[in-house]
Amino acid sequence: MATETGRWAGVIGLGSMGFGMASSLLRAGFEVAGHDPSPAAQDRAREAGIAPMATAEDVFAAAEVIVLSLPTAAHVLDVIAAAQDAGQLGANARARVIIDTSTSEAEVSRKLSAALDERGHGFLDAPVSGGPAGAASGQLSVMLGGDEKWVAAAMPALEAMAAKILHVGPSGAGNVAKLVNNMLVASHMVTTLEALRLAEAAGVGAEDALRVINSATGRSAISEIHYPNWVLPRSFDSGFSTGLMRKDVRLARELAQSVGCAMPVADLVAELWAEENSGLKDADDFMHMGDPAADRPSYKDSK
Incomplete structure (x- = not known):
């Protein structure tokens, strides 16, 4: 042709x-x-x-x-x-x-x-x-x-x-780099969620906390792009599913295991993203994981 x-x-x-x-x-x-x-x-x-x-x-x-x-x-x-x-x-x-x-x-x-x-x-x-x-x-x-x-x-x-x-x-280097990147994205979503939950529980709104985070050293693409565009407006339509994020975290952990690299934080992140702990199904947009208002099994407030 x-x-x-x-x-x-x-x-x-x-x-x-x-x-x-x-x-x-x-x-x-x-x-x-x-x-x-x-x-x-x-x-x-x-x-x-x-x-x-x-x-x-x-x-x-x-x-x-x-x-x-x-x-x-x-x-x-x-x-x-x-x-x-x-x-x-x-x-x-x-x-x-x-x-x-x-x-x-x-x-x-x-x-x-x-x-x-x-x-x-x-x-x-x-x-x-x-x-x-x-x-x-x-x-x-x-x-x-x-x-x-x-x-x-x-x-x-x-x-x-x-x-x-x-x-x-x-060959293979691109896959390794992408899995490392997406492992960080999954981790940043969890840590940013926890930061905003703490801010709101202590009397500072999520938008105000993000203004500080994004002007300081705690910022990431999750806080600078994802939260303002998809989480805070509550559209949750980034086009990337929770199932795909779980897959990428799984592949990153399997890669770590194959090369003998301990990753205790990634192991915990994988647990938090699991359906039984996040309440999210594979088809849900992964932005839902960042919702500070969600009532998640993993985030029941201690008394």
Whole structure:
């Protein structure tokens, strides 16, 4: 498949993040092929000018650069296996570079990268930060792991989707960096919640306490961005679910266990995020965890 520009990109997974990235690629001049199992997502893609494909393998057939925006490493493995079975990632197929923006597992990325490189294809672990708004505006931050030659091949697509591209090392490094980052986000949500609960219990409102925190050394992205935009207005619609945050904390703890790194705070944070202690279901937006007014099992006031 060719166009006047000759630049076809594919996006597999057209949820809030994948659709935003596909839209950013379109604005940058790429022709974009996309696939998602949801008919509604396929229809929205068509309306936006993205060529909807019936299968993920059809996306591989159309594009040389393929962006994955999938929930788990297992989904990534399934998509790669299907493309391999279709002959699209063989040694005699045209070179493709896969940009995996999923928050995945370092060891999975390393194995995929090594196997595909042997057959002349690239695989980059490229988890992102910035949420649906960043994806839609092309202002994501990308934590990138992979070989320099494949980074160079993917750079036009990466630059279309991201304002910050941080190549942090070889394959797997991007996943490690993202898990470390999200472990901190989960921890910051808990510590900021506790700070505001204490402030309110002692007579200082959450908004006033945040004004101080955000002018001092206790600030974080949670206090500066998330609370003002999604928690205090009580919209709780950041686009990132509690289930995904739990998954990322679990993966970070598993990574720590595999390398022999003790993380007692992360262990406690994981307990506090658990449904029985937070009262939150996986489908709930993770901003609900920061609600100072919520009556959580873990935060019953002592008498």
